[in-house]
Amino acid sequence: MIVEWVIIGIYLVLLVIMGAWFGKLNTNTSDYFRSGQRGTWWLVGLSMVMAGTSTRTFTGNAGLGYEAGFTFLIIYWSGLLLLPVEYFVIAPMFRRLRATTSAEVVRERFGAGTEQLVAYLRVVTFLFFGGAWLWGLAIFISSVFGLPMVTMIVVLGLVVMFYSTTGGKWAVMGTDFIQGLIMISMCLLLGYICLDKLGGFSGMFQAITDAGLWEEFLPIKSDDMADELYGGKYQWRWIVALFISSAMWRFSMGSAERFFSVKHEKEAKKVVLVSLCATPLAAFYLIPDITARLLYSDQVSASLLSKPAESAFAIASINLLPQGLIGMMVIAMFAASMSSLDTGMNGNAAMIMKNIYPPLSRLFGKSIVSEEKQLFASKILSLILGAIIISVALYLSDMEGVGMFEILMDMNAILTPPILVPTMLGLFIRKTPKCAGLVSIVTGAIVGIVALVMAKMGMPWSYEQKVFIILGFSITAFLLTMPFYKRSSKEYLAQVDQFFLKMRTPIDFAKEVGEANDHQQLKMLGFFASCLGGFVLSLCVIPGNDMQGRIYIVALATMILMVGLPMLYLGRKKTREFELKHSQISKHNDANVLLPSKTEVK
Template sequence: MGETSVEYVVIGCYLAVLVGVGMVFRRFNENVSDYFRNGCKGTWWLVGSSAFMTAFSAWTFSGAAGAAYEAGWSVLVIYLANSVGFAINGLFLAKWFRQIRAITGPEVIRLRFGISTQQFYAWMSFVMQTLYSSLHLLGLAIFCSAVFGYKIEQVIVVVGAVVLIYSLIGGSWAVTATDFLQTLILIPITILVGVLCLVKLGGVGALFQGIQNMGLSSAYGVFNAPDQFPLRAYTYAWAIAMLLKNVIGYNTLTSAQRYFLVKDGREAQKAAWLGFVLMTAGAFIWFIPPMTARLLFHAEVMAVDIPKAAEAAYAIASLNVLPLGMTGLMVVAMFAATMSSMDSGLNRNAAIFTNDIYPTLCRLFGRAAMQGKSLMRLGQVFSAVFGVCIVSIATYFANTEGRGVFEHMLNIGALLALPMAVPALMGLFIRTSPSWAAIVTVCVTLIPSAFGFFSAELFGETWSFQQKVFINLTVGIVVYLLTMPFWNRTPEVYRRQAQDFFDRMLTPVDFEKEIGIPNDLRQLKIIGSFAAVIGGVICTLVLLPNPLIGRLGILFVGGFVLGVGGVFIWLGKRSELEAPRIEAAD
């Protein structure tokens, strides 16, 4: 069996396992709460790993790797800013978010600002989630086509279909379970690639020496001079802007939904701290390969036929250092990074339409909305429709001259993200703002955001990233604050609603009274079993012809996944044995 055949077998087995996860976890779904937020029974390690996986896409191994290839350690700022966002969640906000007791982000907006603002955010979020999911899928397909030789349409259809199947069947339970399993694979494979790159270089000291020998010490500094890169990128101002943007993105009312799945506030904080640990560790591991590619494989990287060749740096480094059979797992890691974003987007989109848009449309047309299991089935129908839309949009652009449109639409997303985030952050801490404060703030802030987007055409000079962030933040904050004097003119009903929101958010969750019986043991045993199977299959790759270091690398990855699976199975069985003893003692 040739190397390409081994890769396809590895990828095929992995995708089959994901579908199997969806089939198993469909038994966990009885209603909308189960289907869209794990019935609030998700364990902290399950939800924390899912939050970590959805925090990035394959862009980490392409776009961010390209930035590391050009600017070295500067790219750490992006991911350490994510870590700061997780840390703030862990300190107190994750607990607050869980205690809101909602299903979707727009529902949180309704509880805080009312129905009009909810509908505004619901439709905006719905469109953006669909767009981002299709663009992530297309970006993965274009990258895999150029670097690994896969056909773009095949990647789109196969990956999209697999995500649709397990998300449709298993709901958020399948989404979080697959995210956890993908985390188990991502961690050891990226560690292995990083270590093998250092071995190829001759050690950590050789990495720094190579940077110095190639005259990259200045460009690879964490902070750079304003004239080092275009648009004053990777400077102190750029780093501050990136920190503000990412931290705000992690700590708004609309970002609360990642913690609705856990049992209570304490579990939510633990999930956030897990995300912090994984993101921080990853920041120092993920970008060794692209820097290695700059030092050792520069010509190969520049020969890749994609719009920005530097974005192939991680893949080229992986292809040069990984043993036979492990390239397929590296592709799996890249698939995982995108699939985790796509499956969460798909599930959240279906939740928004089912929970926020559909009931409003029913009221508008005088129809009775579905309830219970019927509503859950409707959510599954919405999931199927949105999944087909995502695959269709990605396929459409893949078959047209849509590469430029692809970049343009990503910029449109950036145009809207910060203006929508500012009031969602302010409303979390400021109680005395009118119900229309968020909509007005978004609309006004979109004006300077549009100026920044079209700055080259309007002013003859493109605004830098930091200019856009500082201007949009300043305008958004000022506008929101200017709405506060109107609080005294708001109806008493709205004032009570705002007070009820904050009381609700600060009231601890009583899991036994509000939710009922946990299913931690089932989660441990099922996910542990899947992990053990995956780890065992990976270990069989040691039979392929490889040098000793390659075989050891395979055993490290397979052993890591198998070991975690074994520990989970053991913990599940031990807890089962201890439960009767505790009940007898009571």
């Protein structure tokens, strides 16, 4: 295991270097929070995929894959039904909002009161989710190395805290891209190794049949099986509730932040295509979980985790990966968690600085500090948020007998619906009064509190009941306010008109943002990806691996280099073209300055 720790240490050094390198691009809070709106579609797209792929994919969801089989794919692939709407409607509309935070969008639609409520709820909600993501990372690494859970949470949390303060949104997206290469390549490789071990897809299906697991692995469970084996989960009502909840999040103002960093509408639509291409990878996330169920169930059962099934992905990795690549898989899991935490910390720091801090300053009669001081304060906020997240993760890890997947589902069912309803419906239903958002959120929150009280009294609601009831009350409350729209002030009516006009107004990148820096992004990320590929290739010299293991290492390095080297070549080429173009412009301007005018000649 010493070799694996050395590999992880080298990787962390690379991340620190990348953070410092990308940090040079931050000159103000716009750069720090949304990369100056100059992000290319491939960079923003893969960063978005990574932000949505935390370690719960390989821990909490691994427990789902281990226990329920192909229901895992329903969760991931149902999102394909939403992509056409995202591509043609949502992505261009969200980019045209021209905002830094989602709460800023809420203010422009519903006013300052609703903005403040959403901002505070968003900060609190993220702290819970951030703690769960960190807990998931600790679950995986604790399973691999057998180290104490508490130690893992504290150490890993401190690492993420340190890194998240260095480079802002540029560093988040840049490291997400590199980490995405690692994670995707590692999952493809591990999936192939698992299939090779089982005899291909036909061998896997035959093994499932021989083990008598076909009925348990059906994508949608019968009511009887759901009640008997899964605590009422995974039947059609549960899946519909999950789909509706996911759709409302992707179409709400809170999700708009995914597109704030991209250059314009056309690139925003390409970001959606990146998600489309990444969706089939869910099959390779599931295969190791099924392999662990078929071949290593005794080892999984012996896990010391509160829910042993959540160690399935880790157990498959330990048994099948050659020396050196176990460390790379830990890196991939670290990458998945850190990308989620980085994105959330950056977004929450932006929420506090742009939405919570200004009203508080006005309330106490203070002036807004300079951009430079705001940038410094944003980094301090990241540290504070990180410390709170570590505390939440420690609390969650102490809950006996409860799995990460169940906790995240409960959070999604109770905390998010009240916010989702007005922030989605407000984008499409125009004639609502200023109070519509507040009334809807408060109503949903009250029903959520009722759900918690019922659970304490021993009468818990199922996941689908929470989703349907809370959403039902929130939507009803929102719609019942519509008759009061006619009583709205002229100022509010003009504000709503301006909001919907902005969503229809195309982006003029040259006028609104300025000059692109695509060549820098290509060159820098191509360089780091090539370095990473070369490092992975050097792992072939590690003793103890047979020829098959070395072939796997070469295959992993090849996948990374096939992306890194072309990017580096194109980046250098475009950099030369950019420098030549600006050199010619500079010479032309100098010539115009030096040449005498006609009046001077006369």
